[in-house]
Amino acid sequence: MRMEATDEELLARYRAGDTEALAMLIERHRRILYGFILGMTEGREDAEEIFQEVWLRVMRKLRLYRRRNFRGWLIRLTRNLVLDRARHRQRLCAVGPASGDVSRDPSEPEPVEKVSPADMVQRQELAERIQVAVRSLPGPQREVFLLRENAGLPFREIARIQGVTINTALARMHYAVRRLREALRDEYTELRGVP
């Protein structure tokens, strides 16, 4: 069985001139990255713009990359871009609940496995309720939640990214979970059977 190339291997191939390797990296990280960006910005238009800008920056700044943790570097780069954009536009989603454009573009194909239309609608509605609940979190808590649940980063890495102690990052996640539990009470009730 052929092993999937690691991020570092793909980066090495890209540096050697194989542009397809970067395309593979984009494909690999797009959901994680886009989910984080969408959660931290005000809508799809903003998020898509930032998503593209992130990768263009990756192409420009790759020579500065020295670590062995591409995903962490990517998230840092993305976070800086999101914060710059928020400062620039004075939207500052981090200081209060965002209005939340959570609607999906109806012209887009659904990127999910085969499910019945009724199930799809139900899942989409649930996704929107979750997104609204996450958007209602204060910025730092929302960011920790997205970095943990969406990007799958460990708390040490999250703390480094936010420039806080690991205890602060944990306290923020703790707070986020409690808030989300309240906001999604009905969904929690439906999931009573889940361990």
Add this chain to the structure above:
Amino acid sequence: MKCDEFERWLLLEATGELTSAQAARLRDHLATCSACRAWQADLARLHHLVSSVPAPEPSPAVVARLLTAVRTARPPVRLVLRPWFGPALAAAALAVVLLGGIALVTGIRRGAPGPQAAGTRLPEISSLVAMLLPEESVGEAAPSPEAVNVRELARHLLIMEGLAVELPNGEEAELTPL
């Protein structure tokens, strides 16, 4: 230890950031604390909820545009020293030292001789002295032939101007007071 702390440990357990001793202590606590077990179940439900819905994705048009940009852009160029480049660089450095040394020597000879002239050229002299002194790095291999040549040249230039004297064993040069 309070339940708050164990609740945070439950977060760390999910990411594999607990030590085995902490994990064992957490298990012991969970066996006796229903509140922490409830918190553990809450975390599992939330994770289940979040992962059960489709992850948002950028529109296909955006991804296609980006991939086109990636495929048409030139990948970053990385400078790699060719095998011949190292000696060539050393030769160039040697030439610079040589020319600088000649300029220093002829300059001193044309101007007022002696320490006064040397005093006006302290930066150049300092550079030569710096080249003469052995490198401070510890644990390095023997200096390269190029580095030995540069030091040797610097030593000769200083001796020629009477700024250094050759010791009887001929291996070291010593600065005389300016």
